[in-house]
Amino acid sequence: MADRNSDARSIAALQRFGFGPRPGDLAALGGDALDAMRQIVRAKAVAEPTGDHLVSTPQALRELDEFRTEVQRKRAAAVALEEARQQQQAMQPPVGQPGQKVASIATPVPAINKPPPMAQIPQLIFRNEADARFRCAVEAQTGFAERLVWFWSNHFCVAVSKGQPNRVTAGSFEREAIRPHVFGKFADMLLAVEKHPAMLIYLDNRQSVGANSRAGARRGRGLNENLAREIMELHTLGVGGGYSQTDVTTLAKIITGWTVINQFDEDGELGEFRFNGNRHEPGDQTLLGKTYRDEGVKQGEKALIDIARHPSTALFIARKLARHFVADDPPQSLVDRLARTFRDTQGDLAAVSLALLDSKEALETPPMKLRSPQEFVVAAVRATGRKFDIGQALNVSRLMGHDLWNPSGPNGFGDAEAQWATPDGMKVRLDFASAIARQTPGSLNPSELLEQTIGPIVSTETRQAVARAESRPQGIALMLMSPEFQRR
Numbered sequence: 001m002a003d004r005n006s007d008a009r010s011i012a013a014l015q016r017f018g019f020g021p022r023p024g025d026l027a028a029l030g031g032d033a034l035d036a037m038r039q040i041v042r043a044k045a046v047a048e049p050t051g052d053h054l055v056s057t058p059q060a061l062r063e064l065d066e067f068r069t070e071v072q073r074k075r076a077a078a079v080a081l082e083e084a085r086q087q088q089q090a091m092q093p094p095v096g097q098p099g100q101k102v103a104s105i106a107t108p109v110p111a112i113n114k115p116p117p118m119a120q121i122p123q124l125i126f127r128n129e130a131d132a133r134f135r136c137a138v139e140a141q142t143g144f145a146e147r148l149v150w151f152w153s154n155h156f157c158v159a160v161s162k163g164q165p166n167r168v169t170a171g172s173f174e175r176e177a178i179r180p181h182v183f184g185k186f187a188d189m190l191l192a193v194e195k196h197p198a199m200l201i202y203l204d205n206r207q208s209v210g211a212n213s214r215a216g217a218r219r220g221r222g223l224n225e226n227l228a229r230e231i232m233e234l235h236t237l238g239v240g241g242g243y244s245q246t247d248v249t250t251l252a253k254i255i256t257g258w259t260v261i262n263q264f265d266e267d268g269e270l271g272e273f274r275f276n277g278n279r280h281e282p283g284d285q286t287l288l289g290k291t292y293r294d295e296g297v298k299q300g301e302k303a304l305i306d307i308a309r310h311p312s313t314a315l316f317i318a319r320k321l322a323r324h325f326v327a328d329d330p331p332q333s334l335v336d337r338l339a340r341t342f343r344d345t346q347g348d349l350a351a352v353s354l355a356l357l358d359s360k361e362a363l364e365t366p367p368m369k370l371r372s373p374q375e376f377v378v379a380a381v382r383a384t385g386r387k388f389d390i391g392q393a394l395n396v397s398r399l400m401g402h403d404l405w406n407p408s409g410p411n412g413f414g415d416a417e418a419q420w421a422t423p424d425g426m427k428v429r430l431d432f433a434s435a436i437a438r439q440t441p442g443s444l445n446p447s448e449l450l451e452q453t454i455g456p457i458v459s460t461e462t463r464q465a466v467a468r469a470e471s472r473p474q475g476i477a478l479m480l481m482s483p484e485f486q487r488r
Contacts, residue, residue, distance in 0.1 A: 018143025019377035023452035046120035049132035061271030129171020170405035173198035186347030187308035208282025228252035238316030314342035334361035373400035446475025
């Protein structure tokens with residue numbers, strides 16, 4: 001009985017903090033999934049995605065620039081070819097009189113070249129990044145680190161619908177600015193995110209110019225507050241976090257000049273972060289009651305470090321973590337404990353992660369969160385052992401309203417039940433469960449599969465429903481759609 005209870009705790013932990021169990025995971029983890037997660041946190045072990053053509057952000061933007069140049073060249077060639085064809089037609093003699101042969105026909109015009117292979121570069125980069133990202137989740141032992149990567153990536157989201165620069169950098173943004181800091185300091189993650197080209201492009205800070213800067217005086221361009229506003233409202237302090245519109249404007253001034261090297265810049269590498277002093281608003285600035293000397297890029301770095309350690313940031317992050325992992329309306333005692341850990345450690349995310357794993361509330365609160373579509377896809381692949389298909393994963397996630405790296409706004413995807421428990425979304429869930437059940441390899445019957453995965457936590461009703469299924473695919477689909485599988 002004791003072993004059964006221990007197994008149930010491990011399965012519950014894999015459900016709540018990871019992507020659910022695979023057959024054999026309990027034995028591989030030594031029967032204590034929580035302890036395995038703690039070891040991962042202490043070791044700061046976050047997987048590095050691998051795969052074909054995973055490139056750095058500067059390289060991705062260089063390839064995009066080359067792609068656009070080539071597309072423009074092809075278009076210009078096509079236009080010139082069409083003009084030549086029309087001129088040639090105009091120069092042809094009129095069609096002969098009745099009974100008279102036409103002397104000649106127009107010289108054949110070569111067909112317009114098809115787009116070169118590089119025409120698919122933006123989609124190729126995106127798809128390879130997506131494949132590597134999903135595979136990390138499918139192959140993770142406990143999944144806790146990957147869940148945190150997904151959490152922070154959504155917290156600091158960019159959207160690929162913004163344009164091709166964000167489409168080719170969304171994946172490298174997550175690899176470069178999120179993953180290295182999942183178990184590090186929040187301030188370091190914040191700086192990495194806000195200085196990353198993907199974020200500077202997404203929230204338009206590369207267009208922001210201080211009104212009194214050299215560039216502002218010369219060109220008459222002005223301040224763009226988008227990034228500063230979202231830093232305070234969505235990334236750190238939160239709504240009601242004690243800042244004013246004046247603080248937003250001041251922060252926008254402080255981070256003027258934070259931009260991305262483009263193809264017209266003479267120094268530096270295309271696609272890298274650049275501090276452009278000509279655009280920076282000169283002078284000392286007072287933000288949240290503290291004055292920051294004009295030290296160029298350091299003025300912004302110091303301001304962000306202070307915001308990262310602000311008590312409002314601690315509370316905002318703590319509540320969001322508790323809501324994501326435990327309940328839409330999380331226990332206040334849990335929020336307070338996480339916030340206190342965040343403050344006491346100056347935003348040490350490893351310490352906050354351990355506090356979450358060790359919290360009584362997180363362990364004892366019944367499963368109340370509906371898995372997001374992307375989490376469900378990964379959990380289903382892990383549980384059934386089906387061969388992973390990135391095309392299917394992206395398509396199903398999109399149909400359920402969870403388009404990868406493409407939320408409708410800078411606040412990211414919602415994290416509450418109402419976001420995912422829609423009639424259309426549940427229908428797609430059922431269709432996907434049925435499809436993956438049909439595609440599941442092996443001869444394992446559904447009841448055995450259930451026992452090897454979520455067996456220790458399922459109800460008698462779920463066990464009986466799976467056992468009485470009319471077919472193997474139906475039994476697996478019933479398991480995937482059961483409350484114990486859908487909720488974490």
